[in-house]
Amino acid sequence: MITSVLVANRGEIACRVFRTCGELGIRTVAVHSDADENALHARVADAAVRLPGATPAETYLRGDLIVKAAVAAGADAVHPGYGFLSENADFARAVVDAGLVWIGPPPQAIEAMASKTRAKKLMGLAPLREVAQSDLPVLVKAAAGGGGRGMRIVRRLEDLSAALEGARAEATSAFGDGEVFIEPYVERGRHVEVQVLADAHGTVWALGTRDCSLQRRHQKVIEEAPAPGLSDRLAEELRALAVRAARAVNYVGAGTVEFLVADGTAHFLEMNTRLQVEHPVTEEVHGVDLVALQIAVAEGRRLDPEPPPARGHAVEARLYAEDPAHDWAPQTGTLNRLTVPDSVRLDTGYTDGDAIGVHYDPMLAKVVAHAPTRAAAIRKLAGALERAAVHGPVTNRDLLVRSLRHEEFTTARMDTGFYDRHLPALTEPAPDPHAPLAAALADARRTGSRFGGWRNVPSQPQIRRYALAGEEHEIRYRHTRTGGLEADGVRVVHAAPDLVVLEVDGVRRRFEVARYGDRVHVNTTVLTALPRFPDPTAQHAPGSLLAPMPGTVVRLAEGLAEGAAVQAGQTLLWLEAMKMEHKITAPVTGTLSALHAAVGHQVAVGTLLAVVEEDQDK
Structure with a gap:
């Protein structure tokens, strides 16, 4: 025991x-x-x-x-x-x-399957060794590990060398193993996987299927079980292949066999010899605790001859501290508050007030909904995320809600290229137009009134300024003679530091407000409170490249030096943050007039890395 x-x-x-x-x-x-x-x-x-x-x-x-x-x-x-x-x-x-x-599984099973190159050979497959123009596009992929690290899509032969170099560097940093390989890249495939669980007595369970097609940078964002839209024949084929893979290496414990499904055909990707991030959707559908079963199997106990049957549908969304609208840039800082409705499951490694650092993956939590049908599970999860309080750095919460409600997802027509096609629309700012007023009224109550309660004459308009979705909003409100607050065009029903109720055109709406420094959260809208007088020192020369996140400068472009000519979009240097490499590119075509970064430098958000002076003769 x-x-x-x-x-x-x-x-x-x-x-x-x-x-x-x-x-x-x-x-x-x-x-x-x-x-x-x-x-x-x-x-x-x-x-x-x-x-x-x-x-x-x-x-x-x-x-x-x-x-x-x-x-x-x-x-x-x-x-x-x-x-x-x-x-x-x-x-x-x-x-x-x-x-x-x-x-976990026996070491020999890990050796057989944990390396994607060895796993493909075991399954009778071989990755491409030499790439020709006709093979494109291809995927450069780390042989070890997972989570989307050490992967690059290559569409032009001239980009292959740089992709191999970058993938090796990222794989070495993340997994301690720089081996990579090349395989064909399928543009419109679905990522489908099978959860397996095996004991030491010959029983192997295939616990249904999962769909993990919604991915960014080859890392899963939304997962569900069972995988929708599969024919009974294909679903049974996937389960049989997964069991066969487990038996081939005398597998013991929990593992996942992953496939790319395209045109009704399953292509083996790899076997992950561990518990998957998305295991909760399988737990919810089959009514099991996979960790408890892992422990039972490790103690030598037998599984039942057949796995528990599936019931209903489950969907999981990964909540990341990242900005999808700006190249998925990871975010750091204090997670002031994280709460979700009790109707869903929350798996997290954070509590209110915890710091989100730069060294590790930016996933904050997994939010999981289970319901009798897929449509009900999707609606339940989207609603819970919309009502969740996520106060702190920028997250992908709004993206998750929009993704879950996108017609391509609700009708199960999604594939791994979903975000390549829809990201701009999914990240289009849609702030609540009344959020700045609610923030101003809450701030007025928070700071108090110098006039006190009742007064004989109405006060002069008060002014507060906020930044929202790249625009500045100036809000005017007044103190009434009875100590209340009023604003043009709306009726202020209630105003307190944490709750504002407004009536607009006969409709009453509630705004929950929380402020942390100059950041103000109004329901799901985030604003920045601006000072009355801008700081004149907070300016940078045109063409300045500022660090979008804290991280380490790991590479500079070959031959990069002050005075060099650069092209708009050219990668000048690479930052490593949260185990991922991020490109810093030239904003304009011109001359590199200043270079402040060097390999090994630790930089904070907003650090000046370089300055490119635009070529005015273009």
Whole structure:
């Protein structure tokens, strides 16, 4: 019997495993980097062990330190979570060699399937070795790991070399393994996968299908179970292939077999020898706890001959601290508040007031809805996200709501190119026109009135200014003789620092307001309170390139130096933030007049990286 589990991971998945362990009466041990010292997973565990350093390579990818932590804390089992070392056979062996129980598949099964190149050979497939013009487009892909890292689409042969270099660098940073391979890229395919679970006694479950087609940068955003629109024949074929893959490597534990489905045909992608991020939709549909089953299988127990039947439909949305309208740029800062309605499931590694750092994936939470039908589950999830309070850095919440309500998704006609086609429309600003007034009235109540209550004459108009969707809004309101507030064109029913009720054209609306510094959240609209007089020093020369996020400068364009001629859109340097590389490009064609960045520099948001003077002779 397992009595104490160390989770070799962080954030949401560590908290998820701890929750099940607590229900089973199993003690929990966390490991944490210096950056995660106060993270939720380190706080909720029964014990926590520090891994010195901040980057994944220094901490969560150090299997030797994690094994020592497990032994020191008295754990008798290790759960790898997902990502990091979850598909590392050497780490699994080190855990077993230390006398600990490995809550995962046998190391030899990991070796056979965790490398996508070896997995394809096992399934009788071979990735392209040399690329010709007729092969395009192709996908450069990391052999190890997942989560969309180390992947590049190549549409022109002349871009292949740079794509290989970038994918290798990103894969090395994220997984400690720079091996990449090349395969054909299918433009309009669906990403469909099968959850498998196997015991050590020969039973293999195929727990239905999942659709994970809505992706950005090859990383899943919205997932659902079962995958809609599949014929019975294709669904059965996918389940059979998944079971065959598991049996081929004598698999034990939870895993996922992934396919690309196009024109009614399934193409094998890979087998992930771990629990998937999207496992909650399978849990909701089949009424199981996959983590509890992982633990049971690791203890040697038998599965029932057949898996529990499916019931209803489940949809999951990943809430990220990122700005989809600006190249999905990750965001950092304080998550002041995160609450969702009780009608949905929330899996998260954050609580109110936690810091979102620069070193790790920007996923804040997974929000999951289950209902008798797909339409009901979609409506339930979209409504819950719309009513959620997400106060802090910019997130993809509005994108998620619009995606769930998009006709292509509701009618199950989506594919992996969904965001390539629809991102501009899905990120078009649609602020509430009454949000600035609600913010101004709430701020008026927050700061109080210098006039007090009743007065004999009405006050002069008060003015407050806010930035919203790139525009400045000047709001005027007045204090009434009885201590109330009024504004032209609306009736102020109620005004308090956290709640404003307005009546417009006979319709009464509620606005929940929260302010953190100069950021004001009014329902789902976010405004920035502006000072009465702008700071004249907060200006930059035209053509200035500012860091869009905190990160590390990892590469400069070859030969880049002050005085060099550059073209608009040319990549000048690369920033690494949250385990992803981000390109910084020239805003105009001209001359690089200043270069302030160097490889290895740590930069904050807004740091001046370079200045490009536009060529006026064009």
